[in-house]
Amino acid sequence: MLSVKNISKSLGTLAIRDVSFEVQPGQYFVLLGASGAGKSVLLETIAGLIWPDAGRIFLDGRDVTDEKIQKRKFGLVFQNSALFPHMTVYDNIAYSLRCKGLKNSQIQERVDRIAEDFAVTGFLKRRVQTLSGGESQRISLARAVASEPRCLLLDEPISSLDAKSRPQIRALLRKINRQGQTIVHVTHDYTEAVSLGTHIAVMDAGRIAQAGTVEEVFQRPKSEFIARFVGIRNFFKGQLEKPVDGPANLRQFVADGLGLSVMTDSVAGIGFVMVRSEDVTICSAAMNAHTSARNNFEGTIVDIIPAATGIEVLIDVGAGKPVEVAAMISAESVKSLELHCGKRVWISFKASAARYVEQ
Numbered sequence: 001m002l003s004v005k006n007i008s009k010s011l012g013t014l015a016i017r018d019v020s021f022e023v024q025p026g027q028y029f030v031l032l033g034a035s036g037a038g039k040s041v042l043l044e045t046i047a048g049l050i051w052p053d054a055g056r057i058f059l060d061g062r063d064v065t066d067e068k069i070q071k072r073k074f075g076l077v078f079q080n081s082a083l084f085p086h087m088t089v090y091d092n093i094a095y096s097l098r099c100k101g102l103k104n105s106q107i108q109e110r111v112d113r114i115a116e117d118f119a120v121t122g123f124l125k126r127r128v129q130t131l132s133g134g135e136s137q138r139i140s141l142a143r144a145v146a147s148e149p150r151c152l153l154l155d156e157p158i159s160s161l162d163a164k165s166r167p168q169i170r171a172l173l174r175k176i177n178r179q180g181q182t183i184v185h186v187t188h189d190y191t192e193a194v195s196l197g198t199h200i201a202v203m204d205a206g207r208i209a210q211a212g213t214v215e216e217v218f219q220r221p222k223s224e225f226i227a228r229f230v231g232i233r234n235f236f237k238g239q240l241e242k243p244v245d246g247p248a249n250l251r252q253f254v255a256d257g258l259g260l261s262v263m264t265d266s267v268a269g270i271g272f273v274m275v276r277s278e279d280v281t282i283c284s285a286a287m288n289a290h291t292s293a294r295n296n297f298e299g300t301i302v303d304i305i306p307a308a309t310g311i312e313v314l315i316d317v318g319a320g321k322p323v324e325v326a327a328m329i330s331a332e333s334v335k336s337l338e339l340h341c342g343k344r345v346w347i348s349f350k351a352s353a354a355r356y357v358e359q
Contacts, residue, residue, distance in 0.1 A: 007055035033203035075144030134165025280327035
């Protein structure tokens with residue numbers, strides 16, 4: 001287990017402050033945050049490239065804070081592969097094994113097995129200058145795993161690759177993790193975090209803003225910053241009312257003159273409501289008779305935007321003051337509903353899809 005306790009480090013304008021988290025064996029732990037949030041500083045501090053100003057780092061219960069990088073049993077892979085240019089692929093993978101003093105026969109066996117696992121057997125005699133970006137990163141990962149690290153540290157390992165190489169490296173990383181390798185992965189891409197991580201810590205201004213499983217962080221963000229960062233477009237600030245009729249946890253939330261039905265046990269007061277765009281349904285006619293959803297609004301389409309996971313449609317449901325709601329639907333739905341800017345439509349979402357967060 002990796003345990004980071006109250007780590008702080010100041011590097012001019014970049015700083016991390018009192019950061020703590022734990023990574024259990026076999027987890028794929030993603031440090032997610034915008035540029036300048038302190039992710040790479042934290043990773044390099046864990047690796048031993050930077051000494052912390054305060055705090056301790058433990059690996060399997062052993063304090064490694066003051067140990068050199070060579071003693072920490074970490075594997076480290078950067079955004080741009082740092083292969084030795086004067087060596088062949090074989091020699092790059094074998095480097096850490098030679099440093100350990102293994103016999104040539106042991107090195108040969110280990111490199112052959114790693115090369116097969118990473119599908120690079122045909123590259124072993126090549127010079128690294130002949131490799132593509134995706135191939136180089138594959139070799140960098142193979143070299144790091146060859147040393148049998150207790151934890152593999154990855155600093156934006158996919159961001160510099162082309163569109164063809166990215167899914168290949170993601171698949172390779174998932175395979176490595178399924179084989180039992182513990183991974184800590186730094187990225188600014190929340191899509192990458194969802195596709196790879198089992199657990200996520202969101203960093204903001206040098207601190208951990210929220211940590212938990214992928215579902216906890218992406219479906220129940222604790223702040224407006226996290227909701228915006230992980231791509232939740234529908235975010236409303238307003239007043240949660242006291243229960244009146246019906247189930248005690250079915251409440252009314254008012255934001256910008258819009259009344260929303262939400263499911264929460266929170267006390268009345270100021271807070272936020274978040275609704276994933278995937279949970280919003282669009283229809284060309286009034287939906288009250290066709291759906292069990294309690295939130296139904298008529299509005300005007302103000303924009304239609306192609307997105308990676310479908311088509312995002314923005315609908316203004318405000319009365320006098322603009323209040324936009326985003327819905328993510330398929331291209332087929334856009335066509336069948338004959339959606340276009342300026343068209344009047346109805347939208348709906350369930351009270352259980354509207355998640356309330358106290359301010």
